[in-house]
Amino acid sequence: MLKKNLLLLVAVVALTLLPILFLQDAEFGGADGEAEKAITEINSEYEPWFTAIWEPPSGEIESLLFVLQGVVGALIIGYFIGYMRGKNTKKSNVKH
Protein backbone atom coordinates (compact mmCIF):
# COMPACT_ATOMS: atom_id res chain seq x y z
CA MET A 1 0.00 0.00 0.00
CA LEU A 2 2.84 2.40 0.83
CA LYS A 3 4.41 1.85 -2.59
CA LYS A 4 1.10 2.53 -4.31
CA ASN A 5 0.57 5.68 -2.28
CA LEU A 6 4.08 6.87 -3.01
CA LEU A 7 3.38 6.55 -6.74
CA LEU A 8 0.13 8.47 -6.36
CA LEU A 9 1.96 11.17 -4.43
CA VAL A 10 4.59 11.47 -7.16
CA ALA A 11 1.78 11.92 -9.71
CA VAL A 12 0.21 14.70 -7.63
CA VAL A 13 3.53 16.48 -7.22
CA ALA A 14 4.17 16.20 -10.99
CA LEU A 15 0.72 17.62 -11.78
CA THR A 16 1.47 20.54 -9.50
CA LEU A 17 4.95 21.24 -10.80
CA LEU A 18 4.26 20.93 -14.53
CA PRO A 19 2.26 24.18 -14.84
CA ILE A 20 5.01 26.05 -12.99
CA LEU A 21 7.72 24.60 -15.23
CA PHE A 22 5.92 25.09 -18.52
CA LEU A 23 4.14 28.39 -17.97
CA GLN A 24 7.05 30.50 -16.90
CA ASP A 25 5.49 33.92 -17.53
CA ALA A 26 2.20 33.12 -15.84
CA GLU A 27 1.33 35.08 -12.75
CA PHE A 28 -0.35 32.29 -10.78
CA GLY A 29 -2.42 34.87 -9.00
CA GLY A 30 -4.61 33.95 -6.10
CA ALA A 31 -7.22 36.68 -5.96
CA ASP A 32 -10.66 36.04 -7.39
CA GLY A 33 -10.25 39.12 -9.51
CA GLU A 34 -10.73 37.54 -12.91
CA ALA A 35 -14.32 36.51 -12.27
CA GLU A 36 -15.01 39.96 -10.87
CA LYS A 37 -13.62 41.43 -14.08
CA ALA A 38 -15.80 39.13 -16.18
CA ILE A 39 -18.88 40.24 -14.25
CA THR A 40 -18.00 43.88 -14.83
CA GLU A 41 -17.52 43.17 -18.54
CA ILE A 42 -20.97 41.60 -18.80
CA ASN A 43 -22.74 44.12 -16.60
CA SER A 44 -20.69 47.25 -16.17
CA GLU A 45 -23.20 48.75 -13.75
CA TYR A 46 -22.98 45.96 -11.23
CA GLU A 47 -21.69 47.04 -7.86
CA PRO A 48 -21.04 44.43 -5.16
CA TRP A 49 -23.69 45.21 -2.57
CA PHE A 50 -21.90 43.67 0.37
CA THR A 51 -18.26 43.55 1.37
CA ALA A 52 -16.49 41.08 3.59
CA ILE A 53 -17.07 41.89 7.25
CA TRP A 54 -13.46 41.14 8.02
CA GLU A 55 -10.53 40.72 5.72
CA PRO A 56 -7.05 39.53 6.61
CA PRO A 57 -5.05 42.77 6.86
CA SER A 58 -2.29 41.50 4.56
CA GLY A 59 -1.33 38.69 2.21
CA GLU A 60 0.99 37.34 4.88
CA ILE A 61 -1.77 37.09 7.46
CA GLU A 62 -4.07 35.52 4.90
CA SER A 63 -1.47 32.86 4.16
CA LEU A 64 -1.03 32.34 7.91
CA LEU A 65 -4.72 31.56 8.24
CA PHE A 66 -4.67 29.27 5.22
CA VAL A 67 -1.70 27.43 6.68
CA LEU A 68 -3.49 27.10 10.00
CA GLN A 69 -6.50 25.66 8.22
CA GLY A 70 -4.26 23.12 6.51
CA VAL A 71 -2.39 22.31 9.72
CA VAL A 72 -5.53 21.62 11.71
CA GLY A 73 -6.81 19.30 9.02
CA ALA A 74 -3.46 17.57 8.56
CA LEU A 75 -3.15 17.04 12.33
CA ILE A 76 -6.49 15.26 12.43
CA ILE A 77 -5.58 13.12 9.42
CA GLY A 78 -2.19 12.25 10.93
CA TYR A 79 -3.79 11.43 14.26
CA PHE A 80 -6.33 9.23 12.51
CA ILE A 81 -3.73 7.24 10.57
CA GLY A 82 -1.50 6.83 13.63
CA TYR A 83 -4.40 5.80 15.84
CA MET A 84 -5.68 3.26 13.34
CA ARG A 85 -2.22 1.85 12.78
CA GLY A 86 -1.55 1.55 16.49
CA LYS A 87 -4.89 -0.09 17.12
CA ASN A 88 -4.26 -2.52 14.31
CA THR A 89 -0.81 -3.65 15.44
CA LYS A 90 -2.06 -4.06 19.01
CA LYS A 91 -4.84 -6.32 17.80
CA SER A 92 -2.55 -8.50 15.74
CA ASN A 93 -0.09 -8.75 18.65
CA VAL A 94 -2.80 -10.11 20.90
CA LYS A 95 -3.79 -12.67 18.31
CA HIS A 96 -0.31 -14.09 17.89
Next chain:
Amino acid sequence: MKQLLPKLAYFGVVFLFIPKEAYAMHIMEGYLPIRWAIFWFVLCLPFLVKGLMAIRKVVKENPESKLLLALSGAFTFVLSALKIPSVTGSCSHPTGVGLGSVLFGPFVMSVLGSIVLLFQALLLAHGGLTTLGANIFSMAIVGPFIAIGVFKLITKWGLSFSVAVFFAAMLGDLGTYVMTSIQLALAFPAEIGGFLGSFQKFASIFAITQIPLAVSEGLLTVMIMNFIQKYNMSELIKLRILKAKES
Protein backbone atom coordinates in the same frame (compact mmCIF):
# COMPACT_ATOMS: atom_id res chain seq x y z
CA MET B 1 -31.02 21.06 -29.96
CA LYS B 2 -29.44 21.16 -33.40
CA GLN B 3 -27.81 24.45 -32.59
CA LEU B 4 -26.67 23.40 -29.17
CA LEU B 5 -24.20 20.74 -30.27
CA PRO B 6 -22.02 22.91 -32.53
CA LYS B 7 -22.14 25.56 -29.83
CA LEU B 8 -20.92 23.12 -27.22
CA ALA B 9 -18.20 21.87 -29.56
CA TYR B 10 -17.15 25.44 -30.19
CA PHE B 11 -16.91 26.10 -26.47
CA GLY B 12 -14.80 22.99 -26.07
CA VAL B 13 -12.34 24.22 -28.68
CA VAL B 14 -12.28 27.69 -27.20
CA PHE B 15 -11.57 26.25 -23.77
CA LEU B 16 -8.67 24.22 -25.07
CA PHE B 17 -6.88 26.86 -27.07
CA ILE B 18 -7.52 30.12 -25.31
CA PRO B 19 -6.27 29.60 -21.80
CA LYS B 20 -7.29 32.70 -19.94
CA GLU B 21 -5.66 33.95 -16.85
CA ALA B 22 -8.05 32.95 -14.17
CA TYR B 23 -8.36 32.85 -10.45
CA ALA B 24 -10.82 30.09 -9.94
CA MET B 25 -12.44 29.79 -6.58
CA HIS B 26 -15.73 30.43 -4.89
CA ILE B 27 -18.07 33.28 -5.71
CA MET B 28 -16.83 36.45 -4.09
CA GLU B 29 -18.63 38.38 -1.35
CA GLY B 30 -21.34 40.68 -2.68
CA TYR B 31 -21.01 39.41 -6.24
CA LEU B 32 -24.41 37.78 -6.49
CA PRO B 33 -27.56 39.90 -6.81
CA ILE B 34 -29.62 39.65 -3.65
CA ARG B 35 -32.45 37.59 -5.14
CA TRP B 36 -29.99 34.94 -6.34
CA ALA B 37 -28.23 34.97 -2.99
CA ILE B 38 -31.54 34.24 -1.26
CA PHE B 39 -32.55 31.66 -3.88
CA TRP B 40 -29.43 29.53 -3.30
CA PHE B 41 -29.71 29.83 0.48
CA VAL B 42 -33.27 28.56 0.43
CA LEU B 43 -32.34 25.75 -1.94
CA CYS B 44 -29.59 24.60 0.45
CA LEU B 45 -31.72 24.50 3.58
CA PRO B 46 -33.47 21.13 3.09
CA PHE B 47 -30.14 19.49 2.25
CA LEU B 48 -28.53 20.86 5.41
CA VAL B 49 -31.44 19.79 7.62
CA LYS B 50 -31.33 16.30 6.14
CA GLY B 51 -27.54 16.35 6.52
CA LEU B 52 -27.70 17.16 10.24
CA MET B 53 -30.19 14.35 10.73
CA ALA B 54 -27.96 11.99 8.77
CA ILE B 55 -24.94 12.88 10.93
CA ARG B 56 -26.91 12.26 14.11
CA LYS B 57 -28.04 8.89 12.76
CA VAL B 58 -24.54 7.80 11.73
CA VAL B 59 -23.07 8.75 15.11
CA LYS B 60 -25.87 6.98 16.96
CA GLU B 61 -25.70 3.78 14.93
CA ASN B 62 -21.90 3.62 14.65
CA PRO B 63 -20.24 5.62 17.42
CA GLU B 64 -16.86 4.40 16.16
CA SER B 65 -17.42 6.15 12.88
CA LYS B 66 -16.95 9.52 14.59
CA LEU B 67 -13.29 9.28 13.79
CA LEU B 68 -13.97 8.72 10.11
CA LEU B 69 -16.39 11.64 10.21
CA ALA B 70 -13.65 13.84 11.65
CA LEU B 71 -11.29 12.55 8.98
CA SER B 72 -13.73 13.48 6.21
CA GLY B 73 -14.07 17.00 7.58
CA ALA B 74 -10.32 17.32 8.05
CA PHE B 75 -9.69 16.18 4.48
CA THR B 76 -11.91 18.94 3.10
CA PHE B 77 -10.23 21.39 5.43
CA VAL B 78 -6.76 20.54 4.17
CA LEU B 79 -7.62 20.30 0.48
CA SER B 80 -9.53 23.56 0.34
CA ALA B 81 -6.58 25.30 1.97
CA LEU B 82 -4.20 24.21 -0.78
CA LYS B 83 -4.05 26.72 -3.60
CA ILE B 84 -2.45 24.84 -6.42
CA PRO B 85 -1.09 26.22 -9.72
CA SER B 86 -2.88 25.08 -12.85
CA VAL B 87 -2.50 24.98 -16.63
CA THR B 88 -4.32 28.28 -17.06
CA GLY B 89 -1.51 30.09 -15.31
CA SER B 90 -3.48 30.74 -12.18
CA CYS B 91 -4.29 29.00 -8.93
CA SER B 92 -7.31 27.32 -7.47
CA HIS B 93 -7.95 24.80 -4.76
CA PRO B 94 -9.56 21.35 -4.64
CA THR B 95 -12.70 20.76 -2.57
CA GLY B 96 -12.04 17.45 -0.83
CA VAL B 97 -15.73 16.55 -0.58
CA GLY B 98 -15.43 13.28 -2.51
CA LEU B 99 -14.01 11.26 0.39
CA GLY B 100 -16.79 12.03 2.86
CA SER B 101 -19.45 11.61 0.20
CA VAL B 102 -18.30 8.09 -0.55
CA LEU B 103 -17.97 7.25 3.16
CA PHE B 104 -21.12 8.84 4.56
CA GLY B 105 -23.24 9.94 1.64
CA PRO B 106 -23.89 13.37 0.15
CA PHE B 107 -26.10 14.78 2.91
CA VAL B 108 -23.51 14.36 5.66
CA MET B 109 -20.93 15.98 3.43
CA SER B 110 -23.17 18.97 2.73
CA VAL B 111 -22.90 19.89 6.41
CA LEU B 112 -19.14 19.34 6.65
CA GLY B 113 -18.53 21.29 3.44
CA SER B 114 -20.67 24.16 4.71
CA ILE B 115 -18.56 24.42 7.85
CA VAL B 116 -15.41 24.78 5.75
CA LEU B 117 -17.04 27.42 3.54
CA LEU B 118 -18.27 29.37 6.57
CA PHE B 119 -14.77 29.32 8.07
CA GLN B 120 -13.25 30.60 4.85
CA ALA B 121 -15.89 33.30 4.43
CA LEU B 122 -15.51 34.58 7.99
CA LEU B 123 -11.76 34.36 8.53
CA LEU B 124 -10.21 34.41 5.10
CA ALA B 125 -12.53 36.72 3.15
CA HIS B 126 -12.61 33.83 0.69
CA GLY B 127 -16.04 33.31 -0.78
CA GLY B 128 -18.50 35.30 1.30
CA LEU B 129 -21.49 35.38 3.62
CA THR B 130 -23.95 36.65 1.02
CA THR B 131 -22.69 34.12 -1.50
CA LEU B 132 -22.46 31.33 1.09
CA GLY B 133 -25.71 29.74 -0.08
CA ALA B 134 -24.54 29.57 -3.67
CA ASN B 135 -21.11 28.27 -2.67
CA ILE B 136 -22.63 25.65 -0.36
CA PHE B 137 -24.86 24.53 -3.19
CA SER B 138 -21.98 24.07 -5.62
CA MET B 139 -19.28 22.67 -3.33
CA ALA B 140 -21.22 20.94 -0.56
CA ILE B 141 -24.30 19.72 -2.44
CA VAL B 142 -23.67 19.37 -6.19
CA GLY B 143 -20.10 18.12 -5.66
CA PRO B 144 -21.05 15.37 -3.16
CA PHE B 145 -24.07 14.25 -5.20
CA ILE B 146 -21.98 13.94 -8.36
CA ALA B 147 -19.32 12.10 -6.36
CA ILE B 148 -21.71 9.52 -4.91
CA GLY B 149 -23.48 9.09 -8.26
CA VAL B 150 -20.22 8.45 -10.07
CA PHE B 151 -19.04 6.12 -7.31
CA LYS B 152 -22.19 4.02 -7.49
CA LEU B 153 -22.17 3.92 -11.28
CA ILE B 154 -18.55 2.81 -11.55
CA THR B 155 -18.96 0.24 -8.79
CA LYS B 156 -21.95 -1.10 -10.68
CA TRP B 157 -19.83 -1.48 -13.79
CA GLY B 158 -17.63 -3.78 -11.74
CA LEU B 159 -14.50 -1.63 -11.81
CA SER B 160 -12.23 -1.58 -8.77
CA PHE B 161 -12.94 0.35 -5.59
CA SER B 162 -9.94 2.64 -6.14
CA VAL B 163 -11.02 3.54 -9.67
CA ALA B 164 -14.51 4.36 -8.42
CA VAL B 165 -13.10 6.54 -5.62
CA PHE B 166 -10.78 8.34 -8.04
CA PHE B 167 -13.50 9.30 -10.51
CA ALA B 168 -15.98 10.13 -7.76
CA ALA B 169 -13.60 12.64 -6.17
CA MET B 170 -12.37 14.01 -9.49
CA LEU B 171 -15.77 14.58 -11.09
CA GLY B 172 -17.25 15.87 -7.83
CA ASP B 173 -14.51 18.48 -7.73
CA LEU B 174 -14.94 19.43 -11.38
CA GLY B 175 -18.74 19.50 -11.09
CA THR B 176 -18.48 22.01 -8.24
CA TYR B 177 -16.81 24.56 -10.45
CA VAL B 178 -19.06 23.90 -13.44
CA MET B 179 -21.94 24.63 -11.05
CA THR B 180 -20.22 27.84 -9.93
CA SER B 181 -20.02 28.89 -13.59
CA ILE B 182 -23.72 28.10 -14.09
CA GLN B 183 -24.62 30.13 -11.01
CA LEU B 184 -22.69 33.16 -12.23
CA ALA B 185 -24.06 32.81 -15.77
CA LEU B 186 -27.62 32.66 -14.41
CA ALA B 187 -27.07 35.81 -12.38
CA PHE B 188 -25.17 37.61 -15.14
CA PRO B 189 -26.41 36.53 -18.57
CA ALA B 190 -24.47 38.27 -21.34
CA GLU B 191 -26.23 40.86 -23.48
CA ILE B 192 -25.15 38.96 -26.56
CA GLY B 193 -25.29 35.22 -26.15
CA GLY B 194 -27.33 35.26 -22.95
CA PHE B 195 -26.81 32.46 -20.47
CA LEU B 196 -24.58 30.37 -22.75
CA GLY B 197 -22.40 33.34 -23.59
CA SER B 198 -21.79 34.05 -19.94
CA PHE B 199 -21.40 30.40 -19.09
CA GLN B 200 -18.58 30.11 -21.61
CA LYS B 201 -16.84 33.05 -20.02
CA PHE B 202 -17.18 31.87 -16.44
CA ALA B 203 -16.46 28.23 -17.22
CA SER B 204 -13.21 29.25 -18.89
CA ILE B 205 -12.32 30.99 -15.65
CA PHE B 206 -13.56 28.48 -13.14
CA ALA B 207 -13.79 25.04 -14.69
CA ILE B 208 -10.70 24.79 -16.91
CA THR B 209 -8.32 25.77 -14.12
CA GLN B 210 -9.90 23.04 -12.07
CA ILE B 211 -9.20 20.08 -14.38
CA PRO B 212 -5.64 19.21 -13.24
CA LEU B 213 -6.58 19.97 -9.66
CA ALA B 214 -9.52 17.62 -9.91
CA VAL B 215 -7.15 14.85 -11.04
CA SER B 216 -4.90 15.63 -8.07
CA GLU B 217 -7.86 15.51 -5.73
CA GLY B 218 -8.87 12.14 -7.15
CA LEU B 219 -5.37 10.76 -6.54
CA LEU B 220 -5.16 12.17 -3.00
CA THR B 221 -8.57 10.74 -2.14
CA VAL B 222 -7.44 7.30 -3.31
CA MET B 223 -4.36 7.65 -1.10
CA ILE B 224 -6.41 8.36 2.01
CA MET B 225 -8.85 5.61 1.10
CA ASN B 226 -5.93 3.18 0.87
CA PHE B 227 -5.04 3.98 4.47
CA ILE B 228 -8.62 3.54 5.60
CA GLN B 229 -8.86 0.27 3.73
CA LYS B 230 -5.70 -1.04 5.33
CA TYR B 231 -6.34 -0.03 8.92
CA ASN B 232 -10.06 0.43 9.18
CA MET B 233 -11.62 -2.19 7.00
CA SER B 234 -14.32 -3.09 9.49
CA GLU B 235 -15.63 0.46 9.45
CA LEU B 236 -15.96 0.42 5.68
CA ILE B 237 -17.93 -2.78 5.89
CA LYS B 238 -20.13 -1.35 8.64
CA LEU B 239 -20.85 1.72 6.57
CA ARG B 240 -21.77 -0.68 3.78
CA ILE B 241 -19.25 0.76 1.35
CA LEU B 242 -17.37 -2.49 0.94
CA LYS B 243 -18.83 -5.95 1.20
CA ALA B 244 -17.53 -8.27 3.86
CA LYS B 245 -16.14 -10.81 1.42
CA GLU B 246 -13.68 -8.34 -0.01
CA SER B 247 -11.86 -8.07 3.29
